[in-house]
Amino acid sequence: MADNDYDPAGSTQMFRAFVDESPAPQAPGSVSTYGSSKNSGSRTGVIALVAVVALVVLGAVVWLAVK
Helix, strand or coil: CCCCCCCHHHHHHHHHHHHHCCCCCCCCCCCCCCCCCCCHHHHHHHHHHHHHHHHHHHHHHHHHHHC
């Protein structure tokens, strides 16, 4: 039995409406969300540092395995 009332564009329209909503202003002292730019610089530095350390450890493991 087919559902003839299904609108495949309905989900896309609801998603776009959700994305286009402007975020509500937050009260002072409230928890910030993932997309906030307050700590984005330090977060990027930490991610870069973890990536470099992981590459160094991986290189050392490969070097020891080949040696």
